Ligand SMILES: [Zn+2]
């Protein structure tokens with residue numbers, strides 16, 4: 001006897017029976033073509049399968065002293081940051097906590113990055129970007145306009161893991177399209193139900209994941225994007241005049257974040273192809289990566305910390321594009337004096353009008 005593949009109704013879940021040329025549902029009365037049901041089963045099987053991520057193993061390379069530049073190690077006595085940098089740097093306030101001056105020590109060797117995006121914006125330009133950005137903040141405390149303070153800004157190469165991969169994904173959705181109309185007696189609404197299936201391949205290059213515990217992840221993601229066309233093979237000469245942090249979050253530890261970023265980007269890219277329905281609900285998804293490559297890169301960031309009312313306000317400026325990230329506090333004293341003056345002007349104007357009307 002021939003075994004028959006049993007199909008479930010995609011609308012109500014009941015078993016379908018073969019009737020005439022079609023698969024028929026006794027419960028809800030819908031008919032389906034056999035070919036459509038075969039496609040649907042295959043698609044849902046794919047979307048239901050477990051996601052697999054295939055990343056290569058990253059082998060750290062050690063820094064060989066090839067006299068490109070003299071490096072030193074710097075330590076922050078306040079927050080414990082350990083930073084490598086140009087040996088000739090003068091005293092520099094810790095770019096991570098802004099609390100104290102970092103102390104220079106012997107260069108102890110570090111891990112060699114694969115790529116670097118050199119600073120494109122010098123300190124003068126970075127200061128100008130910051131001052132321009134600060135103008136949009138109302139009632140900004142004077143500490144944020146103090147030239148001497150904002151000149152403590154330090155150029156830091158922040159370690160990032162860069163991930164490349166090919167992503168194959170299958171996602172299924174339940175969707176609805178609702179049509180409404182009226183005649184003189186009634187309002188009508190008709191809902192059409194759809195099962196959508198999207199499958200495709202997306203290539204990702206240079207997905208950055210911050211490799212430093214000291215650098216705030218949210219800040220580092222906000223300071224993106226970087227233009228990776230400017231990335232060059234690492235050479236120590238690019239560090240002249242700057243600090244360079246070394247990673248303390250391993251490639252392996254960063255993989256979860258990379259998986260999350262690739263998966264979320266793929267899901268939102270696929271969702272953008274489901275326009276034209278009133279309701280779209282993702283049902284099943286599977287995301288698989290292959291050819292995953294990991295590289296260690298340094299990206300340029302200007303960092304500044306300003307203390308106000310016992311709280312440290314941190315700013316990061318993209319050293320390639322000048323994008324400024326950070327929050328500004330409000331000086332309440334300035335705010336109230338502004339309102340008091342405005343109120344006085346309005347009161348004064350009202351009094352003048354009253355005088356004019358009375359005379
Ligand atoms: Zn049914």
Ligand SMILES: [Zn+2]
Nearest residue numbers: 076079094097
């Ligand atoms: Zn520090």
